[in-house]
Amino acid sequence: MKTPNLTLLAGALAVSSFASVASAQTTIYRETFGNNANFGVDIANYGWARLGSATAAGNVADFSAGANGTVTGNATKTNVDGAPQNLDNVNAGVSESMIYGFVFNQNTTNTLLYTNEYSFNLSQYELNSASWYSNRNTGSAAPNSQNVAIKIDGVWYVTQASNNFTTAGTAADFDTTATKTTFNLATASWHTLTATIGSPFSVSGTTTLPTTGTVEAFGIYVTLGSAVITRFDTFELQATAIPEPSAFAALAGLTGLGLAATRRRRR
Ligand SMILES: [Ca+2]
Ligand SMILES: [Ca+2]
Numbered sequence: 418m419k420t421p422n423l424t425l426l427a428g429a430l431a432v433s434s435f436a437s438v439a440s441a442q443t444t445i446y447r448e449t450f451g452n453n454a455n456f457g458v459d460i461a462n463y464g465w466a467r468l469g470s471a472t473a474a475g476n477v478a479d480f481s482a483g484a485n486g487t488v489t490g491n492a493t494k495t496n497v498d499g500a501p502q503n504l505d506n507v508n509a510g511v512s513e514s515m516i517y518g519f520v521f522n523q524n525t526t527n528t529l530l531y532t533n534e535y536s537f538n539l540s541q542y543e544l545n546s547a548s549w550y551s552n553r554n555t556g557s558a559a560p561n562s563q564n565v566a567i568k569i570d571g572v573w574y575v576t577q578a579s580n581n582f583t584t585a586g587t588a589a590d591f592d593t594t595a596t597k598t599t600f601n602l603a604t605a606s607w608h609t610l611t612a613t614i615g616s617p618f619s620v621s622g623t624t625t626l627p628t629t630g631t632v633e634a635f636g637i638y639v640t641l642g643s644a645v646i647t648r649f650d651t652f653e654l655q656a657t658a659i660p661e662p663s664a665f666a667a668l669a670g671l672t673g674l675g676l677a678a679t680r681r682r683r684r
Contacts, residue, residue, distance in 0.1 A: 442545050446535050446635075446654040447507040450492055450499065451515040458492045460519055464510055464534030465636070468612050469525030473640070477614050480525060493520045497592035499650025500550050507653075508535040518550075518591060518650035526644050527618050529566055529573075529610070531636030532652075538631050539569070542656035548599040549637060549652040552586035558642030565600045566610060568634040569627050573610040575620060575638045576600055582639070582647075591648055602626065610638060 448465070452458050459482040460467055469480040495518040506512040509532070521528060547565045561582035566575045578600070586594025607626045611619040635654060639647060 440657060442655050442657050444507050444653055445537065445542060445656045446509055446652075447504060448509040448532065448652045449504060449506055449512055449515045450517050450519050450650055451506075451513040452492065452517050453513040458517075460492050460530075463492060463519075463532070465519070465530065465532040467521065467531075468529040468614065469521075470527045470618055471525060471644075473526055474617050475527075476616060477527075477529075477612060477618055479614060480521070480528070492517060493588075495520070495588045495591040495648055495650065497589075500592055500595055500597070501651060502592070504651065510534065518595075518648050520588070520646060520648045524644060526641045528639045528647075529612050529618070529636065530639065530649065531566060531568070531634050533568075533634035536631060536633055539627065539629050541659060543628075543659055544602040544626070544632075545655040545657055546599055546601050547635065547652075547654050548597055550595040550597050550650045551582065552584045552591055552595045552648050553582060553641075554587065554646040555585045556643065556645050560640055560642055562640045563598055564638045564640075565602065565605070566636050566638040567602075567626065567632060569632055570630040571633070573612055574607045574624070574626050575610040576605040577608050577620065578605075582641075586648075588648065591650070595648065595650065 448463060450463060452462065454462075461481050466479070466481040468477050470477050494516060496516070498515045499518045503515065519530065521530075544567075547567075549563075551563060553561070559580050562577075562579050563582045564576040564578055566573055568574070581598065584594055584596045605626075607624050609621040609624055611621075637649065637652070641647070
């Protein structure tokens with residue numbers, strides 16, 4: 418009776434466990450917008466930026482800091498933790514008190530809120546989903562839309578869900594009225610977005626999200642029928658790690674050694 422080839426068995430087990438590990442979704446980025454300072458911290462302090470236009474057809478300007486004179490509260494206290502509560506930042510810098518969210522005021526109808534503090538290559542991760550929590554004050558007419566924006570190799574891509582920003586609330590009830598918006602990035606409909614200071618925002622026809630290249634920035638593209646106070650918290654990006662070719666090569670090598678050992682034993 419032949420003895421079982423334990424080396425090959427171990428190799429097969431290694432491949433199967435490796436595959437199960439590789440298929441797991443993980444949070445590769447999370448910003449909880451925590452700070453220990455006080456009200457009115459510019460989002461630049463979180464590694465985020467904000468481009469906005471006062472009207473849908475108006476020119477894009479930088480609204481990242483209160484210094485431009487029109488922003489009264491960039492990252493301000495929402496009275497309670499944003500939901501989900503008590504999660505730490507992932508690849509987004511230091512987690513501090515999480516009793517803050519990002520708030521922007523009535524002065525824009527179109528906003529691109531984004532971060533470039535974490536970059537990765539699409540050979541490292543397959544994108545799965547993006548999510549965040551938000552509410553807004555009452556008063557904005559349709560369309561009230563929030564979409565994912567991802568910048569790959571210098572080009573912005575946005576999803577184009579419409580009228581998906583319906584949760585009205587206040588800072589005081591943010592923990593109960595803020596709702597989670599989640600986009601499946603693999604199945605979403607994508608468009609290119611032009612976001613150049615001094616020109617209007619421009620969204621193109623349908624395109625596909627590249628599967629290769631460097632993800633340089635990501636965030637939320639918001640369109641409002643009229644400008645209202647909007648609040649955000651706990652932005653997350655979920656992805657699946659793609660095994661490095663060298664890992665496959667090592668496994669193949671291991672299996673090859675097992676075969677060689679088997680041949681040697683059979684001689
Ligand atoms: Ca950050
Ligand atoms: Ca928070």
